[in-house]
Amino acid sequence: MKNKELHKELKEQAPVLSKLKKKGYKPSVPDGYFEQLRKEVRAQLDAPVSAQERPVRRVVFSPLRVAASAGLLIGLSFLLFYFLRNPQLSKTENMASAEEIEAYVFSHIDEFDEDMLLEYYVAGETNGKEAEGTTQEEDPFQSIPDQELDEYLDGILDDIDETTLENLL
Amino acid sequence: MxxxxxxxxxxxxxxxxxxxxxxxxxxxxxxxxxxxxxxxxxxxxxxxxxxxxxxxxxxxxxxxxxxxxxxxxxxxxxxxxxxxxxxxxxxxxxxxxxxxxxxxxxxxxxxxxxxLPADSSVDGDRVWQMLQKAIEQLPDKQKTVFVLRYFDEMSYRDMSETLKTSEGALKASFHHALKKVEKYLREAEMYC
CATH class of the missing domain: 1.10.1740.10 (RNA polymerase sigma factor, region 2, helix turn helix motif)
Structure with missing residues (x-):
């Protein structure tokens, strides 16, 4: 043991380890290992860096892959050609009619606020589509059942504090 | 060195x-x-x-x-x-x-x-195997300090430069590692 300080440490703190150290046990190493190591390290250093760090990924062109790719390409080309020839397909076929929209709005009236209802009305007027039995001068809420309208306004009034209400009046 | x-x-x-x-x-x-x-x-x-x-x-x-x-x-x-x-x-x-x-x-x-061979007839391999089992139980830091000091006989100053740790901390780590390895070997009846 070259290091006297270490020898002292081991003797005082770890007698078993001290004895093992003195006997110098070492496991076996294959014969000629270090000569072989030099060759292998040298070979790795001589190999191009790009070839080692970025391994080339081989693309395999199997017949099944080629057939699947070709089929997909033909299918997409056909769909594109079909839609270009029939532009109306992407426009109005699936759109709901005005009557259906109106029925939806009335059945979900509680979910709309006053501003939305006004927008709906104004939009209907702008498009020249007057609601059935409603003219431009008439109350826009005429078609809404009175009971529903009262409940809705009561709800708003409950949410407003007295001071704000006085200011509004 | x-x-x-x-x-x-x-x-x-x-x-x-x-x-x-x-x-x-x-x-x-x-x-x-x-x-x-x-x-x-x-x-x-x-x-x-x-x-x-x-x-x-x-x-x-x-x-x-x-x-x-x-x-x-x-x-x-x-x-x-x-x-x-x-x-x-x-x-x-x-x-x-x-x-x-x-x-x-x-x-x-x-x-x-x-x-590793469990029943090696070579003393060196058997002792090494036992030592390795003892070292393996150590945390990484203690393991490194133990190997640098016990096997490589590196001075605390060089260890401090190698591991970027103070000499005091290294001495403490080595002391703890020694105790643990020694205890393991005693329990394994490795009295040589």
Missing amino acids: EYVQDHGVSVDEQILDLLQVKGDFDSGFKLLMEQYEERLYWHIRGLVSTHENTNDVLQNTLVKVFRNIDKFRGQSKLYTWLYRIATNEALTFLKKEQRRHTEDLDGEEKNHLNT
């Missing part, structure tokens, strides 16, 4: 002169390997135990050393720089091994220590 002197120039200086200044890679490679291959081998073997694992880690270490030697600016000794790279490579290897071991779902015990 002993340096072989040649006309007042240390071997480390000769290695750096050949590799960095003169660009004589063949001579620099030969000198560095002669000086360090065995020391680094035993340092790594102390950490990863088997020859096969040591060979993998050592090759990676040496390739990294030669690829980055031009970036070495002499802020530390070449010797401690080499040991730092070797230690990092070995600890990274051990972490990967531990991860692979825990991810192994078949429950089969694949601890690398169990790949």
